[in-house]
Amino acid sequence: MVRLITHNLLACHAKDCNTNNFPLEFKDVQLEIREADFNPDFLKGFMPKIEWKALVDTARQLGDTSLPLEQPEMLDDEFLKNLHHVLLEIHVEEGSMTCPNCKHVYPISNGIPNMLLAEHEIG
Amino acid sequence: MPSRYLFHYAQVHNEFRLPELQSIAELYGIPYTLPQNPEDRDSTRPFMIVELDEEEHARMLARRCILIKAVYEYYGHGSTYDELHEVNRKNESLWARYVQDTSFRFLVTSSKHKIPQSRQREVIENFAYMGFLGKIDMKSPEIILTCFEEYEERHGTTRVKHEGDGEFRQVFFGRLIEEGSARQLVGKFDVKKRSYYGNTSMEAEISLLMANQTLASPGKLIYDPFMGTGSMAYPTGYFGALVFGSDIDGRQMRGKQKTPGVIRAATQYGIASRIVDLATFDVTHNPWRCGELFDSIVTDPPYGVRAGAKRLGRKRELSERQKELCLQHSLAPRPDDQPYIPPTKPYELSHLATDLVLLARYLLKPGGRLVFFLPTVTDEYEEVDIHTMMCEGMELVANSLQDFGSWGRRLVTIRKVTKERYPPPTFDPMLREANEETHIPAHKDFREKYFQGFKSKADETKG
Numbered sequence: 205m206v207r208l209i210t211h212n213l214l215a216c217h218a219k220d221c222n223t224n225n226f227p228l229e230f231k232d233v234q235l236e237i238r239e240a241d242f243n244p245d246f247l248k249g250f251m252p253k254i255e256w257k258a259l260v261d262t263a264r265q266l267g268d269t270s271l272p273l274e275q276p277e278m279l280d281d282e283f284l285k286n287l288h289h290v291l292l293e294i295h296v297e298e299g300s301m302t303c304p305n306c307k308h309v310y311p312i313s314n315g316i317p318n319m320l321l322a323e324h325e326i327g
Numbered sequence: 328m329p330s331r332y333l334f335h336y337a338q339v340h341n342e343f344r345l346p347e348l349q350s351i352a353e354l355y356g357i358p359y360t361l362p363q364n365p366e367d368r369d370s371t372r373p374f375m376i377v378e379l380d381e382e383e384h385a386r387m388l389a390r391r392c393i394l395i396k397a398v399y400e401y402y403g404h405g406s407t408y409d410e411l412h413e414v415n416r417k418n419e420s421l422w423a424r425y426v427q428d429t430s431f432r433f434l435v436t437s438s439k440h441k442i443p444q445s446r447q448r449e450v451i452e453n454f455a456y457m458g459f460l461g462k463i464d465m466k467s468p469e470i471i472l473t474c475f476e477e478y479e480e481r482h483g484t485t486r487v488k489h490e491g492d493g494e495f496r497q498v499f500f501g502r503l504i505e506e507g508s509a510r511q512l513v514g515k516f517d518v519k520k521r522s523y524y525g526n527t528s529m530e531a532e533i534s535l536l537m538a539n540q541t542l543a544s545p546g547k548l549i550y551d552p553f554m555g556t557g558s559m560a561y562p563t564g565y566f567g568a569l570v571f572g573s574d575i576d577g578r579q580m581r582g583k584q585k586t587p588g589v590i591r592a593a594t595q596y597g598i599a600s601r602i603v604d605l606a607t608f609d610v611t612h613n614p615w616r617c618g619e620l621f622d623s624i625v626t627d628p629p630y631g632v633r634a635g636a637k638r639l640g641r642k643r644e645l646s647e648r649q650k651e652l653c654l655q656h657s658l659a660p661r662p663d664d665q666p667y668i669p670p671t672k673p674y675e676l677s678h679l680a681t682d683l684v685l686l687a688r689y690l691l692k693p694g695g696r697l698v699f700f701l702p703t704v705t706d707e708y709e710e711v712d713i714h715t716m717m718c719e720g721m722e723l724v725a726n727s728l729q730d731f732g733s734w735g736r737r738l739v740t741i742r743k744v745t746k747e748r749y750p751p752p753t754f755d756p757m758l759r760e761a762n763e764e765t766h767i768p769a770h771k772d773f774r775e776k777y778f779q780g781f782k783s784k785a786d787e788t789k790g
Binding site for chain 1: 587615640641654657666
């Protein structure tokens with residue numbers, strides 16, 4: 205858990221942290237790979253929502269270099285399989301995510317990230 | 328050319344019957360026509376005759392609708408056997424193809440009554456004019472013909488055996504097409520057989536009905552913002568959807584073992600890979616980077632009886648000095664490995680409901696659905712209560728009551744009809760107070776009303 209699909213959708217939401225608050229940076233991660241159902245239609249439908257650079261950079265940081273730097277125009281099967289693997293099969297089980305702007309650390313334990321804010325961080 | 332089908336329904340959760348049919352027909356793109364006469368589509372009755380284009384559509388509905396017991400090809404019905412036989416004779420073209428050499432079984436049965444053996448035989452003999460020549464096969468016949476007598480509800484009355492036999496309301500006749508296989512899921516998802524559950528877990532049948540309201544299917548992305556022990560995630564995941572869950576209190580999702588409880592239960596159902604992620608956060612301070620993400624949002628918000636809804640914040644403002652001390656506390660390293668736990672305050676139900684609709688408008692894709700339970704006080708509920716929480720761009724699809732007597736909960740299904748993009752909601756009750764609705768819904772301060780035993784205002788003044 206904390207798959208890259210989720211990571212690509214979470215931004216720091218502390219009070220007044222509105223710019224450069226995405227993507228959160230993984231630290232001290234323990235990874236696990238688990239198979240998931242391959243659904244090309246889901247992937248195609250989800251592509252417009254992806255922040256591509258954040259996804260590719262994060263995947264590379266975690267050791268997966270299968271995705272191209274630019275989102276391709278042609279979605280062939282090999283590309284979709286790589287995208288499927290990166291989005292849904294890489295799980296960050298332990299570690300943390302740090303906001304590049306305000307440096308808030310969101311810890312991950314047993315695959316569940318704690319995204320709660322402290323009292324002084326809510327508006 | 329549409330044909331008529333006889334739907335045999337379980338007589339539970341009556342108000343959920345037509346919304347479920349509507350949802351599953353929409354999911355599969357099945358056109359259907361309900362009976363004209365309101366009495367013939369009365370959800371308290373066990374049978375309903377529905378027009379469909381194809382037999383395959385009837386099968387698809389029977390495999391997915393939780394409340395369908397079975398579907399039949401319709402041959403006839405009436406208030407008396409004479410009426411039924413007259414219609415059945417006119418429909419000979421429907422059953423003539425089975426006359427020559429199809430093995431069959433003939434059943435005579437009833438709802439809320441037991442027909443004596445001798446009369447069952449008599450009923451069967453009166454169908455002799457159909458002239459079926461095939462073998463009678465009780466074990467594995469090619470077709471099953473069933474004749475149902477519908478009796479009025481007589482539960483709670485004392486009567487002798489077979490009393491009132493033959494005094495049925497209507498009698499129906501048809502050929503079995505498909506037994507409702509989705510009903511078995513009620514047993515499969517039984518909470519007591521689940522490897523992880525809590526005192527707020529939702530009963531299996533209702534959670535399955537909720538999953539059907541979300542139109543869950545492969546490739547859909549569904550979100551539960553009050554995940555708790557994950558009751559709604561299992562059936563939605565089972566129907567193929569990918570599910571996100573969040574909760575302000577991670578302990579409900581985690582349980583006490585290393586592998587989170589929700590994942591253990593999902594593993595039991597073979598759908599662990601469809602629980603995309605679980606995250607701990609307050610939905611009123613959520614980290615979603617953008618909107619229009621989900622096909623559905625399904626949730627059972629805590630309403631304060633088993634567990635109260637909470638949001639980040641404090642009930643009372645602190646002094647500057649107290650604030651400073653709290654800041655130091657939150658920034659200081661923990662003495663043990665326990666995480667920092669921020670303070671929370673109660674989240675009043677009518678605020679929560681209004682916020683949930685606004686949040687759904689932001690997070691749902693156009694056409695997406697919000698499905699959730701709203702508890703309410705039976706005597707005080709008015710239809711306008713639901714409208715106090717609606718906003719522009721959202722439309723009510725269904726509102727089904729599960730009645731517990733003095734209170735009940737309504738399964739509300741709302742569709743996002745707008746394609747316009749809206750900003751995320753502010754979750755600020757202060758901003759809302761300014762243009763506060765004049766109508767106060769019955770679900771406001773539900774917790775207090777529940778623990779006061781739903782005394783009406785009149786009673787209070789008397790007491």
